[in-house]
Amino acid sequence: MGEAPALFIDDVQRSFSKVFDLKLNDFDTAIVVGHKTYVIGGTGEPTSSGVRIFNKLTGEWVIPTILGTKPESLKGFSCVLLNEDRILIIKKNSKSNESVWFLEVDTQFIRDQKNKSETEVVAWSKGVIGNAEQPIVISGPSGVGKGTLINMLMKEFPMMFGFSVSHTTRAPREKEQNGVHYHFTKHNVMEEDITSGKFLEFAAVHGNLYGTSIEAVDVVADAGKRCILDIDVQGARSVRASSLEAIFVFVCPPSFEELEKRLRARGTETEEQIQKRLRNAKAELEQGQSSGLFDHILVNDDIKACYEQLKNILGISENINAAPIIANKVFDLPVDLSLSKTDEKILINCGTAEQNVVLDLSSMKGGAPARTRGLDMYGFDQ
Numbered sequence: 001m002g003e004a005p006a007l008f009i010d011d012v013q014r015s016f017s018k019v020f021d022l023k024l025n026d027f028d029t030a031i032v033v034g035h036k037t038y039v040i041g042g043t044g045e046p047t048s049s050g051v052r053i054f055n056k057l058t059g060e061w062v063i064p065t066i067l068g069t070k071p072e073s074l075k076g077f078s079c080v081l082l083n084e085d086r087i088l089i090i091k092k093n094s095k096s097n098e099s100v101w102f103l104e105v106d107t108q109f110i111r112d113q114k115n116k117s118e119t120e121v122v123a124w125s126k127g128v129i130g131n132a133e134q135p136i137v138i139s140g141p142s143g144v145g146k147g148t149l150i151n152m153l154m155k156e157f158p159m160m161f162g163f164s165v166s167h168t169t170r171a172p173r174e175k176e177q178n179g180v181h182y183h184f185t186k187h188n189v190m191e192e193d194i195t196s197g198k199f200l201e202f203a204a205v206h207g208n209l210y211g212t213s214i215e216a217v218d219v220v221a222d223a224g225k226r227c228i229l230d231i232d233v234q235g236a237r238s239v240r241a242s243s244l245e246a247i248f249v250f251v252c253p254p255s256f257e258e259l260e261k262r263l264r265a266r267g268t269e270t271e272e273q274i275q276k277r278l279r280n281a282k283a284e285l286e287q288g289q290s291s292g293l294f295d296h297i298l299v300n301d302d303i304k305a306c307y308e309q310l311k312n313i314l315g316i317s318e319n320i321n322a323a324p325i326i327a328n329k330v331f332d333l334p335v336d337l338s339l340s341k342t343d344e345k346i347l348i349n350c351g352t353a354e355q356n357v358v359l360d361l362s363s364m365k366g367g368a369p370a371r372t373r374g375l376d377m378y379g380f381d382q
C-alpha cells in the first residue's frame, strides 16, 4: 500500500481560508506560498481562470501577469504546493491526460520574468504524462547538413521524433510549405507575438527574424514525440537558459571550402545571400566550437557516418520503432477527488471510485513557458 500520506491538502486549504477570511467565490481556491496567498479562480468562464495574489505583508491584492497557456476552464479542481515554487492543479471530473496543470509562482523562469517586468508574474504549464525524452537542439552553419540529418531521423523514426516548426520572416524557398518547414510570417506580426510572450526564443539570423514559438514545442510534446529544434547558436543559448532541458548538438563541416560547395550546390540562395551566410558561418563555427554551449560536436563529412554518430548520441538503434508503443492509461478522475502528498508522489483519492491514482513527479522535467514533462500516472487499489 505504500507510505501513509503526509498531508491532506484540501483540509489545509479549507482551514486556511477560514483563518484569513479571504471571501473566496464558490469555485476559488486559495493556497499560501510564503507571505503570499494565490487565489485561483475557477468559475468555468473563459475569463475566470484568473489568478490574484494577496500579499500579507502589504495587505494588498495584486493581479499578476499570467504567462503560458492556461487551462480552458477550471471548474472544480484540487491543488497542492510543490517545492514552494509551483502549484500542482488536478482538474476534477476530467480525463487524466487533460487533468494535470502547474501554476508556477517562484521557479527560475518566474524569477527571471519578474526581474524583467518588475511586476508579479505567474505562468501556466500543462503536465504531460509519459516518458520525458529530452528535446534535441541542432545548430550549425547554413549548408552544413542540419536539415538533411533531421529529415533522415524523422523518416527512419516517424513515431519517435517531431520537428519544432519555427516562425521566420524570410521568404519561402521553392519546395518549402507553410506550416511544415516554417511558419512564414510578417515582421510586425512576429514582433507582436514576441512581445506578447508567445516565443520560447528568437534571433535575427542572416538579416531575418527566426523564432521557436511555445506552441511549436508543445504540439510535439502533446503528440508524445521527442522534439527536434533546428536553430542558430543565439537561439541555442536562449534555450539553454530556459526550462527545456534539451541535448545540444553542433554540426561542423569538414572544411570551409566544402561548406561553400554544399551551399552553392543546394541552389536555394542568391549569390548575395550565400556571401552573407558564409560570413556568418565563420562566427557561428567559432562560437559553436568554443562556447561550451554544446554537449556534442559532430563533423558532417560522410553523411551516413555522421547520421550514425547522431543516433548514438541520442541513444537510439534501428529496431526501436519495432518496439510496441505502450500508450499511457487514461483514468477518469471523479468529481469528488482529493489529494494527498508523499515525497514526490501525489495520491489522488478518488472517493467512491474503485481505484485511486498515483501521480509520480520524481522524473518531472521542463516547465513554463512550455509543458511540464516526465509525469507518471498509475492506478493504486484501495
Ligand SMILES: Nc1nc2c(ncn2[C@@H]2O[C@H](COP(=O)(O)OP(=O)(O)O)[C@@H](O)[C@H]2O)c(=O)[nH]1
Residues within 6 Å of the ligand: 138, 139, 140, 141, 142, 143, 147, 166, 167, 170, 201, 202, 203, 205, 206, 210, 211, 212, 230, 231, 232, 233, 234, 235, 236
Ligand atoms: N534562433 C533560431 N534560429 C532558427 C530558427 N529556425 C531556424 N533557425 C536558424 O536560422 C538559420 C537559417 O535557416 P534557413 O533560412 O532555413 O537556412 P539554412 O540553415 O541554410 O537551411 C539556421 O541557422 C537555422 O538553424 C528558430 O526558430 N530560432
Ligand SMILES: Nc1ncnc2c1ncn2[C@@H]1O[C@H](COP(=O)(O)OP(=O)(O)O)[C@@H](O)[C@H]1O
Residues within 6 Å of the ligand: 140, 141, 142, 143, 144, 145, 146, 147, 148, 149, 262, 263, 265, 266, 300, 301, 302, 303, 304
Ligand atoms: N555529408 C554531406 N556530404 C555532401 N553533401 C551534403 C552532406 N550533408 C548535406 N549535404 C548537402 O548539402 C546541402 C545543404 O544541406 P542542408 O541539410 O540543407 O543544410 P542546412 O540545413 O544545415 O542548411 C544539401 O544539398 C545536402 O544535400
